[in-house]
Amino acid sequence: MTGMVDFAIVGGGIVGSAVARELARRKAGSILVLEKEPALGRHASGRNSGVIHSGINQKPGSLKARMCVEGGRRAREFCRRRGVPMTECGTIVVARGEQERRVLERLLEMGNACGVPDLQILTSGQLAEREPQARGAAALLSPTGAVVDSVKFLEAVAEEARSSGAEYRLGSAVIRAERGRLWTAEGPIDVGHVVNCAGLHADRIARMMGVRPDLRIIPFRGEYMEVEGLDVRGMIYEAPDLRFPFLGIHLTRGVDGRLLAGPSAVLSFGREAYEKEILVKEAGEMLSWPQFWRMALSPSFLGLAWQNARTSFSRRAFEREMLSLVRAPGPVRLRPARAGIRAQLVDAAGRLVDDLVLERAEGSTHVLNAVSPGMTASLAFADYVADAALKGDAAAAKAV
Numbered sequence: 001m002t003g004m005v006d007f008a009i010v011g012g013g014i015v016g017s018a019v020a021r022e023l024a025r026r027k028a029g030s031i032l033v034l035e036k037e038p039a040l041g042r043h044a045s046g047r048n049s050g051v052i053h054s055g056i057n058q059k060p061g062s063l064k065a066r067m068c069v070e071g072g073r074r075a076r077e078f079c080r081r082r083g084v085p086m087t088e089c090g091t092i093v094v095a096r097g098e099q100e101r102r103v104l105e106r107l108l109e110m111g112n113a114c115g116v117p118d119l120q121i122l123t124s125g126q127l128a129e130r131e132p133q134a135r136g137a138a139a140l141l142s143p144t145g146a147v148v149d150s151v152k153f154l155e156a157v158a159e160e161a162r163s164s165g166a167e168y169r170l171g172s173a174v175i176r177a178e179r180g181r182l183w184t185a186e187g188p189i190d191v192g193h194v195v196n197c198a199g200l201h202a203d204r205i206a207r208m209m210g211v212r213p214d215l216r217i218i219p220f221r222g223e224y225m226e227v228e229g230l231d232v233r234g235m236i237y238e239a240p241d242l243r244f245p246f247l248g249i250h251l252t253r254g255v256d257g258r259l260l261a262g263p264s265a266v267l268s269f270g271r272e273a274y275e276k277e278i279l280v281k282e283a284g285e286m287l288s289w290p291q292f293w294r295m296a297l298s299p300s301f302l303g304l305a306w307q308n309a310r311t312s313f314s315r316r317a318f319e320r321e322m323l324s325l326v327r328a329p330g331p332v333r334l335r336p337a338r339a340g341i342r343a344q345l346v347d348a349a350g351r352l353v354d355d356l357v358l359e360r361a362e363g364s365t366h367v368l369n370a371v372s373p374g375m376t377a378s379l380a381f382a383d384y385v386a387d388a389a390l391k392g393d394a395a396a397a398k399a400v
Protein backbone atom coordinates (compact mmCIF):
# COMPACT_ATOMS: atom_id res chain seq x y z
CA MET A 1 0.00 0.00 0.00
CA THR A 2 1.57 3.32 -1.03
CA GLY A 3 0.55 6.97 -0.85
CA MET A 4 -2.36 7.96 1.31
CA VAL A 5 -4.25 5.34 3.34
CA ASP A 6 -7.97 5.95 3.89
CA PHE A 7 -8.12 4.18 7.29
CA ALA A 8 -5.20 3.28 9.53
CA ILE A 9 -6.03 1.10 12.50
CA VAL A 10 -3.56 1.24 15.38
CA GLY A 11 -3.50 -2.19 17.02
CA GLY A 12 -4.34 -5.59 15.53
CA GLY A 13 -6.01 -7.13 18.59
CA ILE A 14 -9.54 -8.49 18.37
CA VAL A 15 -11.07 -4.99 18.39
CA GLY A 16 -8.73 -3.54 15.73
CA SER A 17 -9.06 -6.66 13.59
CA ALA A 18 -12.86 -6.74 13.87
CA VAL A 19 -12.97 -3.05 12.87
CA ALA A 20 -10.60 -3.71 9.93
CA ARG A 21 -12.83 -6.59 8.81
CA GLU A 22 -15.97 -4.48 9.09
CA LEU A 23 -14.51 -1.49 7.18
CA ALA A 24 -13.07 -3.80 4.51
CA ARG A 25 -16.40 -5.62 4.08
CA ARG A 26 -18.12 -2.27 3.66
CA LYS A 27 -15.56 -1.36 0.96
CA ALA A 28 -14.75 1.82 2.88
CA GLY A 29 -11.43 2.43 1.09
CA SER A 30 -7.83 1.36 1.71
CA ILE A 31 -7.27 -0.06 5.20
CA LEU A 32 -3.95 -0.54 6.96
CA VAL A 33 -3.58 -2.24 10.35
CA LEU A 34 -0.41 -1.26 12.22
CA GLU A 35 0.50 -3.76 14.94
CA LYS A 36 3.63 -3.26 17.03
CA GLU A 37 4.18 -6.95 17.80
CA PRO A 38 5.60 -9.47 15.31
CA ALA A 39 2.51 -11.69 15.73
CA LEU A 40 -1.16 -11.27 16.62
CA GLY A 41 -2.62 -12.00 20.06
CA ARG A 42 0.37 -11.04 22.23
CA HIS A 43 -1.79 -8.90 24.58
CA ALA A 44 -5.35 -9.01 25.97
CA SER A 45 -6.87 -10.69 22.91
CA GLY A 46 -4.58 -13.69 23.30
CA ARG A 47 -4.32 -13.70 27.08
CA ASN A 48 -7.92 -13.76 28.24
CA SER A 49 -10.23 -16.44 29.64
CA GLY A 50 -11.60 -17.24 26.19
CA VAL A 51 -15.16 -16.86 27.41
CA ILE A 52 -17.91 -15.73 25.06
CA HIS A 53 -20.00 -14.11 27.77
CA SER A 54 -23.76 -14.26 27.67
CA GLY A 55 -24.22 -10.78 29.23
CA ILE A 56 -25.58 -11.65 32.69
CA ASN A 57 -23.43 -9.22 34.68
CA GLN A 58 -23.85 -6.19 32.41
CA LYS A 59 -25.71 -3.03 33.35
CA PRO A 60 -29.01 -2.93 31.43
CA GLY A 61 -29.03 -0.08 28.92
CA SER A 62 -25.23 0.22 28.74
CA LEU A 63 -23.38 0.04 25.45
CA LYS A 64 -21.39 -2.90 26.83
CA ALA A 65 -24.58 -4.86 27.60
CA ARG A 66 -25.94 -4.36 24.09
CA MET A 67 -22.61 -5.17 22.47
CA CYS A 68 -22.06 -8.21 24.68
CA VAL A 69 -25.41 -9.86 23.96
CA GLU A 70 -25.34 -9.12 20.23
CA GLY A 71 -21.57 -9.66 19.93
CA GLY A 72 -21.81 -12.97 21.78
CA ARG A 73 -24.47 -14.21 19.36
CA ARG A 74 -22.35 -13.16 16.38
CA ALA A 75 -19.13 -14.55 17.85
CA ARG A 76 -20.70 -17.98 18.43
CA GLU A 77 -22.11 -17.98 14.92
CA PHE A 78 -18.73 -16.87 13.49
CA CYS A 79 -16.84 -19.59 15.38
CA ARG A 80 -19.28 -22.28 14.24
CA ARG A 81 -19.02 -21.12 10.62
CA ARG A 82 -15.23 -20.79 10.66
CA GLY A 83 -14.53 -23.92 12.70
CA VAL A 84 -12.84 -21.96 15.52
CA PRO A 85 -12.56 -24.37 18.49
CA MET A 86 -15.46 -23.60 20.84
CA THR A 87 -17.31 -25.39 23.65
CA GLU A 88 -20.91 -24.24 24.12
CA CYS A 89 -21.09 -25.34 27.74
CA GLY A 90 -23.12 -22.50 29.35
CA THR A 91 -22.08 -20.37 32.32
CA ILE A 92 -22.85 -21.26 35.93
CA VAL A 93 -22.70 -18.72 38.76
CA VAL A 94 -22.97 -20.31 42.20
CA ALA A 95 -24.44 -18.85 45.37
CA ARG A 96 -22.77 -20.11 48.54
CA GLY A 97 -25.10 -18.32 50.98
CA GLU A 98 -28.12 -16.09 51.31
CA GLN A 99 -26.29 -12.91 50.36
CA GLU A 100 -24.94 -14.49 47.16
CA ARG A 101 -28.40 -15.81 46.38
CA ARG A 102 -29.57 -12.21 46.29
CA VAL A 103 -26.72 -11.47 43.85
CA LEU A 104 -27.99 -14.31 41.63
CA GLU A 105 -31.46 -12.82 41.67
CA ARG A 106 -30.02 -9.45 40.74
CA LEU A 107 -28.01 -11.08 37.92
CA LEU A 108 -31.17 -12.81 36.70
CA GLU A 109 -33.01 -9.47 36.60
CA MET A 110 -30.10 -7.73 34.89
CA GLY A 111 -29.67 -10.55 32.38
CA ASN A 112 -33.40 -10.58 31.53
CA ALA A 113 -33.39 -6.79 31.14
CA CYS A 114 -30.42 -7.09 28.74
CA GLY A 115 -32.16 -9.77 26.65
CA VAL A 116 -29.91 -12.70 27.64
CA PRO A 117 -31.87 -15.77 26.53
CA ASP A 118 -32.97 -18.81 28.57
CA LEU A 119 -31.62 -17.86 32.02
CA GLN A 120 -32.53 -20.31 34.73
CA ILE A 121 -32.05 -20.63 38.49
CA LEU A 122 -30.83 -24.15 39.36
CA THR A 123 -31.51 -25.90 42.66
CA SER A 124 -28.56 -27.55 44.36
CA GLY A 125 -29.71 -30.91 42.90
CA GLN A 126 -29.82 -29.54 39.34
CA LEU A 127 -26.42 -27.92 39.89
CA ALA A 128 -24.98 -31.27 41.04
CA GLU A 129 -26.23 -32.94 37.85
CA ARG A 130 -24.35 -30.45 35.66
CA GLU A 131 -21.29 -29.86 37.84
CA PRO A 132 -21.02 -32.60 40.50
CA GLN A 133 -18.16 -30.88 42.35
CA ALA A 134 -19.65 -27.38 42.50
CA ARG A 135 -20.57 -26.02 45.90
CA GLY A 136 -23.71 -23.95 46.15
CA ALA A 137 -27.21 -23.85 47.52
CA ALA A 138 -28.34 -22.52 44.15
CA ALA A 139 -26.88 -21.39 40.86
CA LEU A 140 -27.70 -19.29 37.84
CA LEU A 141 -27.34 -21.03 34.49
CA SER A 142 -26.85 -19.00 31.36
CA PRO A 143 -26.85 -21.53 28.52
CA THR A 144 -25.39 -19.17 25.87
CA GLY A 145 -22.00 -18.77 27.61
CA ALA A 146 -19.24 -20.51 25.62
CA VAL A 147 -15.46 -20.97 25.64
CA VAL A 148 -13.32 -20.39 22.54
CA ASP A 149 -9.68 -20.49 21.53
CA SER A 150 -9.19 -16.72 21.61
CA VAL A 151 -6.02 -16.68 19.47
CA LYS A 152 -7.69 -18.79 16.76
CA PHE A 153 -10.75 -16.52 16.94
CA LEU A 154 -8.54 -13.45 16.45
CA GLU A 155 -6.62 -15.11 13.60
CA ALA A 156 -9.86 -16.04 11.83
CA VAL A 157 -11.22 -12.48 12.16
CA ALA A 158 -7.89 -11.05 10.89
CA GLU A 159 -7.93 -13.53 8.02
CA GLU A 160 -11.38 -12.29 6.94
CA ALA A 161 -10.15 -8.69 7.26
CA ARG A 162 -7.22 -9.51 4.96
CA SER A 163 -9.28 -11.46 2.45
CA SER A 164 -11.69 -8.50 2.27
CA GLY A 165 -8.78 -6.18 1.42
CA ALA A 166 -7.20 -4.90 4.66
CA GLU A 167 -3.39 -4.89 4.86
CA TYR A 168 -1.59 -5.85 8.09
CA ARG A 169 1.86 -4.48 8.92
CA LEU A 170 3.27 -6.43 11.88
CA GLY A 171 6.23 -5.20 13.94
CA SER A 172 5.10 -1.63 13.17
CA ALA A 173 4.71 0.43 16.33
CA VAL A 174 3.08 3.83 15.98
CA ILE A 175 5.46 6.19 17.76
CA ARG A 176 3.83 9.49 16.93
CA ALA A 177 0.34 10.44 15.86
CA GLU A 178 -1.36 13.60 14.72
CA ARG A 179 -4.40 14.39 12.65
CA GLY A 180 -3.79 13.04 9.12
CA ARG A 181 -0.43 11.41 9.87
CA LEU A 182 1.10 8.54 11.80
CA TRP A 183 4.76 7.72 12.28
CA THR A 184 6.42 4.33 12.66
CA ALA A 185 10.19 3.67 12.76
CA GLU A 186 10.01 3.52 8.96
CA GLY A 187 8.71 7.08 8.65
CA PRO A 188 5.40 8.91 8.24
CA ILE A 189 2.19 7.52 6.77
CA ASP A 190 -0.52 9.87 5.48
CA VAL A 191 -3.90 8.77 6.75
CA GLY A 192 -7.46 9.89 6.05
CA HIS A 193 -8.83 8.58 9.32
CA VAL A 194 -7.10 6.95 12.31
CA VAL A 195 -8.92 4.29 14.33
CA ASN A 196 -7.16 3.87 17.65
CA CYS A 197 -7.55 0.31 18.96
CA ALA A 198 -4.23 0.21 20.84
CA GLY A 199 -5.56 -1.55 23.95
CA LEU A 200 -3.23 -0.85 26.89
CA HIS A 201 -1.72 2.13 25.02
CA ALA A 202 -4.93 3.61 23.61
CA ASP A 203 -4.94 6.60 26.01
CA ARG A 204 -1.41 7.50 24.87
CA ILE A 205 -2.34 7.46 21.18
CA ALA A 206 -5.47 9.53 21.98
CA ARG A 207 -3.40 12.05 23.97
CA MET A 208 -0.90 12.39 21.09
CA MET A 209 -3.88 13.39 18.94
CA GLY A 210 -5.23 15.82 21.55
CA VAL A 211 -8.18 13.61 22.52
CA ARG A 212 -9.35 13.19 26.15
CA PRO A 213 -6.07 13.88 27.96
CA ASP A 214 -8.05 13.65 31.23
CA LEU A 215 -8.49 9.88 30.87
CA ARG A 216 -5.81 7.34 31.82
CA ILE A 217 -5.44 3.62 31.42
CA ILE A 218 -4.45 1.91 34.62
CA PRO A 219 -3.32 -1.66 34.09
CA PHE A 220 -4.78 -4.49 36.21
CA ARG A 221 -3.08 -7.86 35.89
CA GLY A 222 -5.19 -11.00 35.86
CA GLU A 223 -3.25 -14.07 36.94
CA TYR A 224 -4.35 -17.62 36.20
CA MET A 225 -3.45 -20.98 37.68
CA GLU A 226 -3.71 -24.26 35.85
CA VAL A 227 -5.53 -26.77 38.04
CA GLU A 228 -5.25 -30.56 38.15
CA GLY A 229 -7.39 -32.82 40.31
CA LEU A 230 -10.83 -31.28 39.74
CA ASP A 231 -13.63 -32.48 37.50
CA VAL A 232 -15.07 -29.17 36.32
CA ARG A 233 -16.92 -29.64 33.03
CA GLY A 234 -17.62 -26.12 31.85
CA MET A 235 -17.46 -22.75 33.64
CA ILE A 236 -18.12 -22.05 37.31
CA TYR A 237 -18.15 -18.45 38.56
CA GLU A 238 -18.50 -17.04 42.02
CA ALA A 239 -21.24 -14.44 42.52
CA PRO A 240 -19.50 -11.17 41.59
CA ASP A 241 -19.20 -7.99 43.65
CA LEU A 242 -21.29 -5.77 41.39
CA ARG A 243 -19.52 -2.60 42.56
CA PHE A 244 -16.48 -3.49 40.44
CA PRO A 245 -16.07 -4.11 36.72
CA PHE A 246 -14.16 -7.37 37.44
CA LEU A 247 -15.57 -10.85 37.84
CA GLY A 248 -14.38 -12.90 40.79
CA ILE A 249 -12.19 -15.97 40.45
CA HIS A 250 -13.74 -18.58 38.22
CA LEU A 251 -12.95 -22.00 36.83
CA THR A 252 -12.95 -22.48 33.09
CA ARG A 253 -12.33 -25.69 31.16
CA GLY A 254 -10.56 -24.43 28.03
CA VAL A 255 -11.08 -25.85 24.56
CA ASP A 256 -7.70 -27.61 24.97
CA GLY A 257 -9.09 -29.49 27.99
CA ARG A 258 -6.94 -27.62 30.54
CA LEU A 259 -8.70 -26.24 33.61
CA LEU A 260 -7.81 -22.65 34.47
CA ALA A 261 -8.64 -20.80 37.68
CA GLY A 262 -8.56 -17.03 37.79
CA PRO A 263 -8.06 -14.35 36.86
CA SER A 264 -7.33 -12.15 39.82
CA ALA A 265 -7.33 -8.34 39.41
CA VAL A 266 -4.08 -6.90 40.74
CA LEU A 267 -2.75 -3.41 40.12
CA SER A 268 0.14 -3.77 37.65
CA PHE A 269 3.23 -1.56 37.81
CA GLY A 270 3.73 -1.65 34.07
CA ARG A 271 1.31 -1.92 31.16
CA GLU A 272 2.94 -5.11 29.90
CA ALA A 273 4.35 -6.38 33.22
CA TYR A 274 3.09 -9.94 32.78
CA GLU A 275 5.67 -11.42 35.17
CA LYS A 276 4.74 -9.16 38.14
CA GLU A 277 7.82 -7.04 37.43
CA ILE A 278 7.89 -3.32 38.25
CA LEU A 279 8.63 -1.16 35.21
CA VAL A 280 10.11 1.82 37.02
CA LYS A 281 9.47 4.54 34.42
CA GLU A 282 5.85 3.53 33.81
CA ALA A 283 5.15 2.95 37.49
CA GLY A 284 6.58 6.39 38.34
CA GLU A 285 4.41 7.99 35.64
CA MET A 286 1.30 6.24 37.00
CA LEU A 287 2.06 7.27 40.58
CA SER A 288 2.31 10.90 39.46
CA TRP A 289 -1.29 10.99 38.18
CA PRO A 290 -3.92 12.56 40.48
CA GLN A 291 -6.45 10.12 38.92
CA PHE A 292 -4.40 7.23 40.27
CA TRP A 293 -4.44 8.53 43.85
CA ARG A 294 -8.14 9.39 43.71
CA MET A 295 -8.79 5.80 42.67
CA ALA A 296 -6.29 4.18 45.04
CA LEU A 297 -7.49 5.97 48.15
CA SER A 298 -11.18 5.15 47.82
CA PRO A 299 -12.23 2.67 50.57
CA SER A 300 -13.92 0.22 48.19
CA PHE A 301 -10.80 0.09 46.01
CA LEU A 302 -8.59 -0.63 49.01
CA GLY A 303 -10.81 -3.63 49.87
CA LEU A 304 -10.56 -4.99 46.33
CA ALA A 305 -6.80 -4.42 46.25
CA TRP A 306 -6.23 -6.24 49.53
CA GLN A 307 -8.36 -9.24 48.52
CA ASN A 308 -6.57 -9.57 45.17
CA ALA A 309 -3.06 -8.99 46.50
CA ARG A 310 -3.63 -11.87 48.93
CA THR A 311 -4.60 -14.31 46.17
CA SER A 312 -1.78 -13.04 43.93
CA PHE A 313 1.02 -13.51 46.42
CA SER A 314 -0.25 -16.48 48.46
CA ARG A 315 -0.97 -19.72 46.65
CA ARG A 316 -2.76 -21.01 49.76
CA ALA A 317 -5.13 -18.02 49.69
CA PHE A 318 -5.77 -18.58 45.96
CA GLU A 319 -6.49 -22.27 46.56
CA ARG A 320 -8.82 -21.48 49.47
CA GLU A 321 -10.76 -19.02 47.34
CA MET A 322 -11.00 -21.53 44.48
CA LEU A 323 -12.06 -24.39 46.76
CA SER A 324 -14.89 -22.29 48.13
CA LEU A 325 -16.46 -22.87 44.68
CA VAL A 326 -15.84 -26.60 44.30
CA ARG A 327 -15.29 -29.69 46.47
CA ALA A 328 -12.02 -31.43 45.68
CA PRO A 329 -12.18 -35.23 45.97
CA GLY A 330 -8.41 -35.46 46.58
CA PRO A 331 -5.26 -33.37 46.36
CA VAL A 332 -5.33 -30.48 43.91
CA ARG A 333 -2.27 -29.23 42.04
CA LEU A 334 -1.94 -25.58 41.03
CA ARG A 335 0.62 -24.33 38.52
CA PRO A 336 1.00 -20.67 37.55
CA ALA A 337 -0.28 -20.19 34.02
CA ARG A 338 -0.30 -17.14 31.77
CA ALA A 339 -1.35 -13.70 32.91
CA GLY A 340 -3.27 -11.03 31.03
CA ILE A 341 -3.49 -7.29 31.70
CA ARG A 342 -6.72 -5.31 31.58
CA ALA A 343 -6.59 -1.85 30.01
CA GLN A 344 -8.86 -0.24 32.61
CA LEU A 345 -9.83 3.37 31.95
CA VAL A 346 -9.94 5.72 34.93
CA ASP A 347 -11.66 9.12 34.74
CA ALA A 348 -10.49 12.44 36.18
CA ALA A 349 -12.34 11.70 39.45
CA GLY A 350 -10.45 8.42 39.84
CA ARG A 351 -13.48 6.22 39.03
CA LEU A 352 -13.01 2.95 37.16
CA VAL A 353 -14.98 3.46 33.95
CA ASP A 354 -17.40 0.59 33.47
CA ASP A 355 -18.72 1.01 29.94
CA LEU A 356 -17.01 0.82 26.58
CA VAL A 357 -15.83 4.29 25.55
CA LEU A 358 -15.66 5.58 22.00
CA GLU A 359 -14.30 9.08 21.39
CA ARG A 360 -14.60 10.70 17.99
CA ALA A 361 -12.53 13.70 16.87
CA GLU A 362 -11.84 15.18 13.46
CA GLY A 363 -9.90 12.56 11.53
CA SER A 364 -9.86 9.96 14.28
CA THR A 365 -11.93 7.52 16.34
CA HIS A 366 -10.63 6.15 19.65
CA VAL A 367 -11.62 2.99 21.48
CA LEU A 368 -10.65 3.75 25.06
CA ASN A 369 -12.02 1.15 27.42
CA ALA A 370 -12.15 -2.18 25.62
CA VAL A 371 -12.26 -4.15 28.85
CA SER A 372 -14.02 -7.47 29.37
CA PRO A 373 -16.16 -8.64 27.64
CA GLY A 374 -14.40 -6.87 24.77
CA MET A 375 -13.62 -10.07 22.92
CA THR A 376 -17.26 -11.21 23.15
CA ALA A 377 -18.48 -7.79 22.04
CA SER A 378 -15.93 -7.33 19.25
CA LEU A 379 -17.93 -8.21 16.12
CA ALA A 380 -20.94 -6.09 17.15
CA PHE A 381 -18.78 -3.29 18.54
CA ALA A 382 -16.83 -3.18 15.25
CA ASP A 383 -20.08 -2.22 13.50
CA TYR A 384 -20.56 0.63 15.95
CA VAL A 385 -16.95 1.82 15.60
CA ALA A 386 -17.10 1.60 11.80
CA ASP A 387 -20.33 3.67 11.79
CA ALA A 388 -18.58 6.35 13.85
CA ALA A 389 -15.44 6.29 11.71
CA LEU A 390 -17.45 6.55 8.49
CA LYS A 391 -19.56 9.52 9.60
CA GLY A 392 -18.45 12.84 8.16
CA ASP A 393 -16.10 14.55 10.62
CA ALA A 394 -18.36 17.50 11.40
CA ALA A 395 -21.48 15.32 11.91
CA ALA A 396 -19.61 12.79 14.04
CA ALA A 397 -18.06 15.40 16.30
CA LYS A 398 -21.58 16.61 17.15
CA ALA A 399 -23.04 13.11 17.57
CA VAL A 400 -20.50 11.47 19.90
Ligand SMILES: Cc1cc2nc3c(=O)[nH]c(=O)nc-3n(C[C@H](O)[C@H](O)[C@H](O)COP(=O)(O)OP(=O)(O)OC[C@H]3O[C@@H](n4cnc5c(N)ncnc54)[C@H](O)[C@@H]3O)c2cc1C
Binding pocket: 010, 011, 012, 013, 014, 015, 016, 017, 034, 035, 036, 037, 041, 042, 043, 044, 045, 046, 047, 048, 049, 050, 051, 052, 053, 172, 173, 174, 175, 197, 198, 199, 200, 201, 202, 221, 222, 223, 263, 339, 340, 341, 342, 343, 370, 371, 372, 373, 374, 375, 376, 377
Ligand atom coordinates in the same frame (compact mmCIF):
# COMPACT_ATOMS: atom_id res chain seq x y z
C1 LIG B 1 -7.18 -11.32 32.11
C2 LIG B 1 -8.23 -10.98 31.11
C3 LIG B 1 -9.31 -11.84 30.92
C4 LIG B 1 -10.30 -11.52 30.01
N1 LIG B 1 -11.30 -12.42 29.76
C5 LIG B 1 -12.20 -12.16 28.79
C6 LIG B 1 -13.16 -13.13 28.41
O1 LIG B 1 -13.17 -14.25 28.92
N2 LIG B 1 -14.08 -12.79 27.48
C7 LIG B 1 -14.09 -11.58 26.86
O2 LIG B 1 -14.97 -11.33 26.05
N3 LIG B 1 -13.15 -10.65 27.15
C8 LIG B 1 -12.21 -10.92 28.08
N4 LIG B 1 -11.24 -10.02 28.37
C9 LIG B 1 -11.25 -8.74 27.65
C10 LIG B 1 -10.71 -8.89 26.25
O3 LIG B 1 -9.56 -9.69 26.23
C11 LIG B 1 -10.40 -7.49 25.72
O4 LIG B 1 -11.55 -6.69 25.86
C12 LIG B 1 -9.99 -7.50 24.26
O5 LIG B 1 -8.99 -8.45 24.03
C13 LIG B 1 -9.52 -6.12 23.87
O6 LIG B 1 -9.04 -6.19 22.57
P1 LIG B 1 -8.12 -5.04 21.99
O7 LIG B 1 -7.95 -5.33 20.56
O8 LIG B 1 -8.69 -3.73 22.40
O9 LIG B 1 -6.77 -5.16 22.84
P2 LIG B 1 -5.40 -5.95 22.59
O10 LIG B 1 -5.60 -7.38 22.37
O11 LIG B 1 -4.51 -5.55 23.72
O12 LIG B 1 -4.87 -5.32 21.26
C14 LIG B 1 -4.28 -4.06 21.17
C15 LIG B 1 -3.13 -4.19 20.22
O13 LIG B 1 -2.58 -2.91 19.99
C16 LIG B 1 -1.19 -3.07 19.80
N5 LIG B 1 -0.57 -1.76 20.03
C17 LIG B 1 -0.53 -1.06 21.19
N6 LIG B 1 0.13 0.09 21.02
C18 LIG B 1 0.50 0.13 19.72
C19 LIG B 1 1.21 1.08 18.93
N7 LIG B 1 1.68 2.21 19.45
N8 LIG B 1 1.42 0.80 17.62
C20 LIG B 1 0.94 -0.35 17.06
N9 LIG B 1 0.29 -1.29 17.77
C21 LIG B 1 0.04 -1.04 19.08
C22 LIG B 1 -0.81 -4.12 20.82
O14 LIG B 1 0.40 -4.75 20.51
C23 LIG B 1 -2.01 -5.05 20.77
O15 LIG B 1 -1.81 -6.16 19.92
C24 LIG B 1 -10.23 -10.31 29.27
C25 LIG B 1 -9.13 -9.47 29.44
C26 LIG B 1 -8.13 -9.80 30.33
C27 LIG B 1 -6.93 -8.92 30.44
